[in-house]
Amino acid sequence: xxxxxxxxxxxxxxxxxxxxxxxxxxxxxxxxxxxxxxxxxxxxxxxxxxxxxxxxxxxxxxxxxxxxxxxxxxxxxxxxxxxxxxxxxxxxxxxxxxxxxxxxxxxxxxxxxxxxxxxxxxxxxxxxxxxxxxxxxxxxxxxxxxxxxxxxxxxxxxxxxxxxxxxxxxxxxxxxxxxxxxxxxxxxxxxxxxxxxxxxxxxxxxxxxxxxxxxxxxxxxxxxxxxxxxxxxxxxxxxxxxxxxxxxxxxxxxxxxxxxxxxxxxxxxxxxxxxxxxxxxxxxxxxxxxxxxxxxxxxxxxxxxxxxxxxxxxxxxxxxxxxxxxxxxxxxxxxxxxxxxxxxxxxxxxxxxxxxxxxxxxxxxxxxxxxxxxxxxxxxxxxxxxxxxxxxxxxxxxxxxxxxx
Ligand code: FES
Ligand SMILES: [Fe+2]
Numbered sequence: 001x002x003x004x005x006x007x008x009x010x011x012x013x014x015x016x017x018x019x020x021x022x023x024x025x026x027x028x029x030x031x032x033x034x035x036x037x038x039x040x041x042x043x044x045x046x047x048x049x050x051x052x053x054x055x056x057x058x059x060x061x062x063x064x065x066x067x068x069x070x071x072x073x074x075x076x077x078x079x080x081x082x083x084x085x086x087x088x089x090x091x092x093x094x095x096x097x098x099x100x101x102x103x104x105x106x107x108x109x110x111x112x113x114x115x116x117x118x119x120x121x122x123x124x125x126x127x128x129x130x131x132x133x134x135x136x137x138x139x140x141x142x143x144x145x146x147x148x149x150x151x152x153x154x155x156x157x158x159x160x161x162x163x164x165x166x167x168x169x170x171x172x173x174x175x176x177x178x179x180x181x182x183x184x185x186x187x188x189x190x191x192x193x194x195x196x197x198x199x200x201x202x203x204x205x206x207x208x209x210x211x212x213x214x215x216x217x218x219x220x221x222x223x224x225x226x227x228x229x230x231x232x233x234x235x236x237x238x239x240x241x242x243x244x245x246x247x248x249x250x251x252x253x254x255x256x257x258x259x260x261x262x263x264x265x266x267x268x269x270x271x272x273x274x275x276x277x278x279x280x281x282x283x284x285x286x287x288x289x290x291x292x293x294x295x296x297x298x299x300x301x302x303x304x305x306x307x308x309x310x311x312x313x314x315x316x317x318x319x320x321x322x323x324x325x326x327x328x329x330x331x332x333x334x335x336x337x338x339x340x341x342x343x344x345x346x347x348x349x350x351x352x353x354x355x356x357x358x359x360x361x362x363x364x365x366x367x368x369x370x371x372x373x374x375x376x377x378x379x380x381x382x383x384x385x386x387x388x389x390x391x392x393x394x395x396x397x398x399x400x401x402x403x404x405x
Contacts, residue, residue, distance in 0.1 A: 014267030113265030
């Protein structure tokens with residue numbers, strides 16, 4: 001599975017994080033790496049350790065081109081070449097020892113305010129240009145969380161419509177110290193594969209068959225993403241036992257605020273654990289926000305969920321389809337073929353359309369009063385960031401300013 005996942009670009013950081021620093025240590029797919037932005041503005045991703053005597057490059061410093069080790073000054077560019085060895089270059093220049101030194105390096109690209117890395121075999125495919133990345137008049141924020149469990153149980157949550165009713169709706173009722181009423185029940189669920197993943201559609205009590213949740217649905221986006229129309233959630237494997245949750249959330253400004261052009265896309269890390277034990281909620285994990293509730297499910301399944309002890313039911317058809325598709329993809333890469341949803345054609349990679357239930361609202365916008373009254377998106381405008389706990393005050397201020405609330 002590691003070999004399969006390496007064939008996809010992974011979002012690992014936000015561009016705006018590098019407004020205040022030039023180096024960030026990252027761990028991705030089991031490798032310790034150093035992400036940096038040099039003085040000319042080029043991003044690079046290299047090994048965490050210097051190939052001289054293994055000093056930590058997260059404590060290095062960047063130059064016009066590349067990152068320099070703080071121990072003896074060896075300098076490396078974004079392609080992994082050693083371009084300076086200050087003492088060797090003076091003492092023994094004819095040896096050109098630096099030409100024999102390479103540091104592990106991986107391609108990085110920026111898109112939609114995110115920094116993406118590719119750790120797979122060449123030639124690298126394209127970083128997907130999903131349609132929402134090109135939408136206008138939106139306030140975008142990027143949110144991270146480190147979740148201490150395997151990425152795949154997180155991704156299985158991306159094709160699990162039923163949990164919405166219980167984990168987010170009904171559990172929230174109980175967390176609010178009420179015993180009811182519970183939310184409308186799921187009556188039907190459908191799953192359909194398409195080029196970039198699976199669509200899941202749900203029909204709940206009281207819902208008409210013309211409801212966009214039934215006609216359009218939501219997207220389990222390949223290979224490690226949930227896409228709900230206004231936000232993406234990537235489950236990026238840090239290693240087998242830890243996942244970096246990366247959210248890219250788009251909130252449409254009211255029509256009164258158009259044209260709105262966002263200066264920079266803010267990024268923040270949210271906490272996952274309660275600082276003080278909260279016995280009512282089981283104690284350890286924050287449960288107040290939608291994705292924090294998901295995290296409770298994921299870590300609760302164990303560091304790596306033991307599938308031999310599961311009892312799948314008819315609500316789990318999507319889980320089974322997803323597992324089967326990954327098994328088929330493992331066979332595909334063994335045959336030397338691309339797995340699902342690899343994009344190589346630049347003509348295709350232009351604002352790729354995905355199923356979006358609320359596209360008209362998100363693209364064309366609504367007046368403020370209509371947005372606030374919207375049954376699904378309305379509460380996004382009411383105050384706090386709904387998906388994750390811990391939005392910093394300065395991001396909240398920028399959000400309110402953008403929305404005019
Ligand atoms: S350990 Fe990096 S230059 Fe010596
Ligand atoms: Fe969820």
